[in-house]
Amino acid sequence: EAQVTQNPRYLITVTGKKLTVTCSQNMNHEYMSWYRQDPGLGLRQIYYSMNVEVTDKGDVPEGYKVSRKEKRNFPLILESPSPNQTSLYFCASCVGRVGGFGELFFGEGSRLTVL
Amino acid sequence: RKEVEQDPGPFNVPEGATVAFNCTYSNSASQSFFWYRQDCRKEPKLLMSVYSSGNEDGRFTAQLNRASQYISLLIRDSKLSDSATYLCVVNIGDSNYQLIWGAGTKLIIKP
Numbered sequence: 001e002a003q004v005t006q007n008p009r010y011l012i013t014v015t016g017k018k019l020t021v022t023c024s025q026n027m028n029h030e031y032m033s034w035y036r037q038d039p040g041l042g043l044r045q046i047y048y049s050m051n052v053e054v055t056d057k058g059d060v061p062e063g064y065k066v067s068r069k070e071k072r073n074f075p076l077i078l079e080s081p082s083p084n085q086t087s088l089y090f091c092a093s094c095v096g097r098v099g100g101f102g103e104l105f106f107g108e109g110s111r112l113t114v115l
Numbered sequence: 116r117k118e119v120e121q122d123p124g125p126f127n128v129p130e131g132a133t134v135a136f137n138c139t140y141s142n143s144a145s146q147s148f149f150w151y152r153q154d155c156r157k158e159p160k161l162l163m164s165v166y167s168s169g170n171e172d173g174r175f176t177a178q179l180n181r182a183s184q185y186i187s188l189l190i191r192d193s194k195l196s197d198s199a200t201y202l203c204v205v206n207i208g209d210s211n212y213q214l215i216w217g218a219g220t221k222l223i224i225k226p
Binding site: 035040041042043044045090103104106107108109 | 117119123156157158159160161202214215216217218219
């Protein structure tokens with residue numbers, strides 16, 4: 001089954017404790033992206049990757065890191081989480097033709113609470 | 116002013132009724148437009164793209180008005196299963212990383 005898998009789905013942590021949210025897709029998609037969703041706001045892009053070893057900042061990259069060592073994986077790293085990073089996080093992937101647009105496929109989301 | 120604005124609702128609509136909602140965008144250079152559907156506590160899923168000439172997919176019709184900078188979504192003969200939040204998405208460039216998302220319109224279909 002074609003899917004984007006995120007883990008963990010739910011996490012409560014404390015300020016400053018490093019955490020990683022994993023994302024994996026099995027569709028051989030080139031493009032992957034991380035979003036956060038907060039009440040009253042649209043999805044905001046954190047980082048995206050057009051291909052292996054290529055990553056770029058989105059609209060709200062502060063406090064986050066990513067890596068793309070393999071095509072299928074795109075982990076999101078919070079080195080020192082703070083309460084303002086409490087949010088619902090989505091990973092998404094797409095065929096990602098350069099210069100084109102395709103349907104985004106989302107993971108089920110990871111709800112993160114930072115105390 | 117937000118780049119993409121939607122009425123947050125909720126729109127409470129009886130089953131079988133027709134409902135329409137709009138989404139306005141501020142960037143006149145926007146190139147492509149989409150509606151995504153998001154069920155409660157779930158991930159967004161593509162509902163339909165919006166083409167310049169308007170397009171229809173079953174009970175759903177999407178329209179684009181470039182002059183007034185808005186897109187619309189019309190749902191006919193609404194079903195209970197249509198209850199969801201509808202997200203408007205605007206692409207201000209020609210690649211995926213230039214998507215701007217609206218905050219969504221919540222639709223509740225009542226029996």
